[in-house]
Amino acid sequence: MDFALSPEQQAVRDAVVRICARFGDDYWLERDRLGGFPFELHRALAADGWLGICVPEAYGGSGLGIADAAVMMQAIAESGAGMAGASAVHMNIFGLNPVVVFGTDEQKRRMLPPLVAGCEKACFAVTEPNAGLDTTRLETRAERRGDRYVLHGAKIWISTAQVAEKMLILARTTPRADVKKRTEGLSLFYTTLDRGRVEVREIDKMGRKAVDSNQLFIDGLEVPVDDRIGEEGRGFEYILHGLNPERILVAAEAVGIGRAALARANAYAKERVVFGRPIGQNQAIQHPLAERWMELEAAQMMVQRAAWEYDRGMNSGASANAAKYLAAEAGLKACETAMLTLGGYGYAKEYHVERYLREVMITRLAPVSQQLILCYLAEKVLGLPRSY
Ligand SMILES: Cc1cc2nc3c(=O)[nH]c(=O)nc-3n(C[C@H](O)[C@H](O)[C@H](O)COP(=O)(O)OP(=O)(O)OC[C@H]3O[C@@H](n4cnc5c(N)ncnc54)[C@H](O)[C@@H]3O)c2cc1C
Numbered sequence: 001m002d003f004a005l006s007p008e009q010q011a012v013r014d015a016v017v018r019i020c021a022r023f024g025d026d027y028w029l030e031r032d033r034l035g036g037f038p039f040e041l042h043r044a045l046a047a048d049g050w051l052g053i054c055v056p057e058a059y060g061g062s063g064l065g066i067a068d069a070a071v072m073m074q075a076i077a078e079s080g081a082g083m084a085g086a087s088a089v090h091m092n093i094f095g096l097n098p099v100v101v102f103g104t105d106e107q108k109r110r111m112l113p114p115l116v117a118g119c120e121k122a123c124f125a126v127t128e129p130n131a132g133l134d135t136t137r138l139e140t141r142a143e144r145r146g147d148r149y150v151l152h153g154a155k156i157w158i159s160t161a162q163v164a165e166k167m168l169i170l171a172r173t174t175p176r177a178d179v180k181k182r183t184e185g186l187s188l189f190y191t192t193l194d195r196g197r198v199e200v201r202e203i204d205k206m207g208r209k210a211v212d213s214n215q216l217f218i219d220g221l222e223v224p225v226d227d228r229i230g231e232e233g234r235g236f237e238y239i240l241h242g243l244n245p246e247r248i249l250v251a252a253e254a255v256g257i258g259r260a261a262l263a264r265a266n267a268y269a270k271e272r273v274v275f276g277r278p279i280g281q282n283q284a285i286q287h288p289l290a291e292r293w294m295e296l297e298a299a300q301m302m303v304q305r306a307a308w309e310y311d312r313g314m315n316s317g318a319s320a321n322a323a324k325y326l327a328a329e330a331g332l333k334a335c336e337t338a339m340l341t342l343g344g345y346g347y348a349k350e351y352h353v354e355r356y357l358r359e360v361m362i363t364r365l366a367p368v369s370q371q372l373i374l375c376y377l378a379e380k381v382l383g384l385p386r387s388y
Helices: 009-021 023-036 039-047 066-093 097-102 105-117 235-271 285-310 318-340 343-347 353-360 371-379
Strands: 122-125 141-145 150-159 168-171 186-192 198-202 215-225
Touching: 009 039, 023 066, 023 105, 023 122, 023 168, 039 066, 039 150, 066 122, 066 235, 066 285, 066 353, 097 105, 097 235, 105 168, 141 168, 150 168, 168 235, 186 215, 186 235, 215 343, 235 285, 235 318, 235 353, 285 318, 318 343, 318 353
Parallel strands: 122 168
Antiparallel strands: 141 150, 150 215, 168 186, 198 215
């Protein structure tokens, strides 16, 4: 078994680290204070082709795997860009996987290259206020009228909808009461976010101010049939294809931001002198840092295993969920320990760790909560009765 990065992965990491070095701590501190999408990072990554890392070469991408994309996303978060940097490109990396797998050749040619080139950005519109994690209860309706569908409904928490030109949206085409299985009757569309028909209202939130999350109010959005991905009614099945890669990438980002926090805490522990010696000479400071290092490394191994399974076409459900769970916990603890190591200064924005602490919390909430991961593992791995 080889635990090292492959030469290609090392090259991915080196190149992404070089790009991210152009966006230092002050850049992210300002984005955190003022908001404003990090267009500059998005453009820089697009210019060197990184947005197409997982897109097949035939459509302008590099055709690499999720393991390689995880290296890239981790490097972005670890650079100090945190979740603000990672989320600015996250959806573009894996999000159009249903198009890659289920789209027609015409759709792939139309939809993928603009995303890779960075001239279009996409958001992912699944979550709804009245459905929450119970996705099959979503209420947004898509009614077929000739060669188009007309959509009505509401979505919530949709990230990057302020700046996205396109959205991948899941809507109900057959009422829940009329389908045999609750996962049927939902359809997937990749279409233009027409702001004349979709009101996008930003949610004021705890962290990651640079990357907006929004309520969407959809009133008569017209979607050409050509923008439907795959067959009508099978959208839920299609989005499942993107869920495991998304969990793996979020996990990689959580390890990345945790490592950024740990590096800051470690450097501070060496420099800060109190009672006539560096605080890092005290075991009460050293031991939590050593524990955090172990937890991040262990989570990282689960990320690699999940990516390895996914890239070989194996069932990666258990390890992708476990990776997301373990990495989110390890990332959070690393950020909290970093703040405590810096003492009062940890609470000051200019030392950056309080920003990491606010941002890392996202990885525990989305794209799926920690509780639901435990429910999934209990059912699918341990064979216990379904509890939700
Ligand atoms: C910053 C941010 C960005 C996001 N970006 C996007 C995006 O771009 N696109 C998108 O579609 N969504 C996005 N989301 C939504 C995110 O995926 C959801 O918030 C998440 O899936 C949880 O849904 P909910 O908030 O409605 O929680 P709910 O479903 O209301 O659950 C609330 C709590 O109850 C727990 N719970 C519920 N049922 C059970 C049960 N049976 N057993 C145990 N615990 C249970 C949950 O674990 C959770 O802790 C984002 C969320 C955040 C915070």
